[in-house]
Amino acid sequence: MLVLYNILSAMALVIYSPVLFLKKGPEDRWAFVSERLGISGCTGADIWVHAVSVGEVLACLPFLKKLKQEFPGHRIVLSTTTYTGQKIARERFPAADRIMYMPWDTGICVNRVVRSLRPRIFITVETELWPVLFNSLKGVGCRVVILNGRISRKSFRGYEKIRFFMKRVLSDVDFLYMQGKGDAERIISIGAEREKVGVMGNFKFDAEFSASSAPAWLEKVGGRILLAASTHKGEEEILLDAYKLVRERIQDARLILAPRHPERFGEAAEVIRKQGLDFIRRSEIRQAPAPGVILLDTMGELSSVFSGASVAFIGGSLVPLGGHNIMEPAYWAKPVIFGPHMDNFPVAREFLKRSAAVQVTNAGDIAETVIELMENPERAQDMGRKARSIIDENRGAVKRAVELVRSFIGTA
Numbered sequence: 001m002l003v004l005y006n007i008l009s010a011m012a013l014v015i016y017s018p019v020l021f022l023k024k025g026p027e028d029r030w031a032f033v034s035e036r037l038g039i040s041g042c043t044g045a046d047i048w049v050h051a052v053s054v055g056e057v058l059a060c061l062p063f064l065k066k067l068k069q070e071f072p073g074h075r076i077v078l079s080t081t082t083y084t085g086q087k088i089a090r091e092r093f094p095a096a097d098r099i100m101y102m103p104w105d106t107g108i109c110v111n112r113v114v115r116s117l118r119p120r121i122f123i124t125v126e127t128e129l130w131p132v133l134f135n136s137l138k139g140v141g142c143r144v145v146i147l148n149g150r151i152s153r154k155s156f157r158g159y160e161k162i163r164f165f166m167k168r169v170l171s172d173v174d175f176l177y178m179q180g181k182g183d184a185e186r187i188i189s190i191g192a193e194r195e196k197v198g199v200m201g202n203f204k205f206d207a208e209f210s211a212s213s214a215p216a217w218l219e220k221v222g223g224r225i226l227l228a229a230s231t232h233k234g235e236e237e238i239l240l241d242a243y244k245l246v247r248e249r250i251q252d253a254r255l256i257l258a259p260r261h262p263e264r265f266g267e268a269a270e271v272i273r274k275q276g277l278d279f280i281r282r283s284e285i286r287q288a289p290a291p292g293v294i295l296l297d298t299m300g301e302l303s304s305v306f307s308g309a310s311v312a313f314i315g316g317s318l319v320p321l322g323g324h325n326i327m328e329p330a331y332w333a334k335p336v337i338f339g340p341h342m343d344n345f346p347v348a349r350e351f352l353k354r355s356a357a358v359q360v361t362n363a364g365d366i367a368e369t370v371i372e373l374m375e376n377p378e379r380a381q382d383m384g385r386k387a388r389s390i391i392d393e394n395r396g397a398v399k400r401a402v403e404l405v406r407s408f409i410g411t412a
Helices: 002-022 029-036 054-070 083-092 107-117 131-139 153-160 163-170 181-189 216-220 236-249 262-274 302-306 327-331 347-353 363-375 377-393 397-409
Strands: 047-050 076-080 098-101 121-125 143-149 175-178 197-199 224-231 253-259 279-281 293-295 311-314 336-338 357-359
Touching (some): 029 098, 107 131, 121 397, 131 143, 175 181, 224 302, 262 293, 302 327, 327 377
Parallel strands (some): 143 175, 224 253, 336 357
């Protein structure tokens, strides 16, 4: 079955090649193409960590920094799949001995990289499964570990259909450290050996957020701010409708709209124009006063912007995409609202249970909740305090993960 997967993956690479060469975004296009194809030069590594994109890189930063601190004599390689993840990796973890793109998961690309790096341990974050890579790594005596693993109910249903193949893939993994008990039971159900599975918690609770105050440009925005973070197609319209309702009641209300993907900045701007609202891009703010809607079209600022928000909405949740990280607004003790689709973050249920967040379903719900929180700062502050307490109570995943790595490679 692994042979068939390898052949199919190679065929997929041939079909995808034009996209690989013409893909918009990578500033270092030759590095992107050559490393994805596995033809760039590689040097040896002791620890190879893979984080597919921005979210995974940000989540594992505290772990990466702790690794560098605890294993100073070991070479650490960090790989990503997306160019946005690569950009954040280079900005946030310059201490890496090498940052590269993950080779395409077929033997012709993977084997050369594995033979060159020959890592002692390979760590993939959040259940990114690479059948050919795992098998190639085991062939050179490398340990394979999954950290911060999770399997949503939707993914689980898909994996169940190919359980016979998943059992083969998971047999190459030395240990699977999952976020929660549900994730652990699901990975066991699709073929992982129970004795190789543990529960570590979630890296996101240990995330390090900028301790700086709100960025200076927020002073030019003024008013009470609804920050709509990591929004997707189909959500901006709903949020803009909600904002119009809020403005009827609260004249100084402002909306900061932060699309999840940079390539959607232009699309989001067009949605705002069609709604007939005055807006400005964050990159164009020069002087006060700013209009009511601000399009956050920069990278790396979102965390600090949370610190200046009155209410935070988490995107990817009004549409069925599983939601995004609620830890950042919680870290800043902000009241959090999100839609019904938060499957990727089971901890959202704990936020609702403890009245640290509010679930909304449409523009009317959003407007009503935002108005109530903006007009009742005591309730907003209480929600924020409860959200922060959930963060504080669940730290420790990084420490457990580092100890697991130590158990495999020692301290030398």
